[in-house]
Amino acid sequence: MIVAASSINSPKLLMLSGIGPAAHLAEHGIEVVADRPGVGQNLQDHLEMYIQMAATQPVSLFSHWNLWGKGVVGTQWMLNRTGLGASNQFESAGFIRSRAGVEYPDIQYHFLPMAVRYDGQAAAEGHGFQAHVGPMRSGSRGHVTLASNDPAEAPKILFNYMSTEQDWADFRTCIRLTREIFGQRAFAPYRGHEILPGDEYQSDDQLNEAIKEHVESAYHPCGTCRMGAADDAGAVVDPECRVIGIDGLRVADSSIFPRITNGNLNAPSIMVGEKASDHILGRSLPPSDEEPWIHPAWRVAQR
Ligand SMILES: Cc1cc2nc3c(=O)[nH]c(=O)nc-3n(C[C@H](O)[C@H](O)[C@H](O)COP(=O)(O)OP(=O)(O)OC[C@H]3O[C@@H](n4cnc5c(N)ncnc54)[C@H](O)[C@@H]3O)c2cc1C
Numbered sequence: 001m002i003v004a005a006s007s008i009n010s011p012k013l014l015m016l017s018g019i020g021p022a023a024h025l026a027e028h029g030i031e032v033v034a035d036r037p038g039v040g041q042n043l044q045d046h047l048e049m050y051i052q053m054a055a056t057q058p059v060s061l062f063s064h065w066n067l068w069g070k071g072v073v074g075t076q077w078m079l080n081r082t083g084l085g086a087s088n089q090f091e092s093a094g095f096i097r098s099r100a101g102v103e104y105p106d107i108q109y110h111f112l113p114m115a116v117r118y119d120g121q122a123a124a125e126g127h128g129f130q131a132h133v134g135p136m137r138s139g140s141r142g143h144v145t146l147a148s149n150d151p152a153e154a155p156k157i158l159f160n161y162m163s164t165e166q167d168w169a170d171f172r173t174c175i176r177l178t179r180e181i182f183g184q185r186a187f188a189p190y191r192g193h194e195i196l197p198g199d200e201y202q203s204d205d206q207l208n209e210a211i212k213e214h215v216e217s218a219y220h221p222c223g224t225c226r227m228g229a230a231d232d233a234g235a236v237v238d239p240e241c242r243v244i245g246i247d248g249l250r251v252a253d254s255s256i257f258p259r260i261t262n263g264n265l266n267a268p269s270i271m272v273g274e275k276a277s278d279h280i281l282g283r284s285l286p287p288s289d290e291e292p293w294i295h296p297a298w299r300v301a302q303r
Contacts, residue, residue: 007222008221010224011144012155016151018032024040038228044222047218049134050196051179054127056192059190063127097302100301101299104294107134107136114130133175133177139167144156159217223259
């Protein structure tokens, strides 16, 4: 059997089936089949916030942000599958390193040619643009636990966001680096004032205030049935996605990530499914000793 119900529902299903932290299962009157303390633990996510700038030229999607414009875009998409509706508009993205001493680019960017709330509910004052930015490897860890032994009841989800000092320092760095990018000469013909968080937010305390107000989930929960060695007490699945201590049961979704990926989760989640099916079919690729490229000056320079 293969469980692939997401990093929220896979641990829930395992716990309801008696696989999880013994004491927690006992609290809910569930008979323990395998005491796996790691089930539901190690919950991680990506947080992000957006830095919004006003544009001094009418170059953004704001021209289409009205009933007529939306109607035209929608019609074009419905009839021809073309036009602005054919894109999600997040067409440029990038990764940079936050500081010297970090081996890999640990900050992710997406650029949107409009200043608007992520849920599309409220556009900013006029033409503008924004960067969605966030650190990729937070040290914060949360958990998913059962609220009861009733399968119809939602589990309790606690992310423990921003629970380390480094999380705050990393987000302040994100804001300051984004300001530096938007301050480049290439942006000069278009750059208006900073809408969000706003020029008045400069000191560490002020930036912390802005982060607290504006940071939001990128919807990347993972890690709650983490993979590890069969003798790792905190691991839930072994390197072939088999639930440790149970025969004939695998987990194959984003819950098995030991550590959140350094980028969005959809493709890595699909890869987990592909890799698990290879293991089941006994078709694994030969081992590779390819190394990722690492900037030679990573220890001493941010760029
Ligand atoms: C709003 C939003 C935007 C996102 N945008 C991006 C993006 O732009 N790029 C990106 O890479 N990632 C994005 N993600 C993240 C990505 O979608 C997830 O990380 C990925 O889908 C996780 O895959 P999964 O297989 O672990 O879980 P899921 O994709 O959630 O699959 C779990 C499946 O199990 C089913 N299920 C749950 N419980 C049960 C049950 N009891 N019985 C039977 N079936 C059950 C669910 O219906 C679901 O089909 C986004 C996520 C959200 C929510």
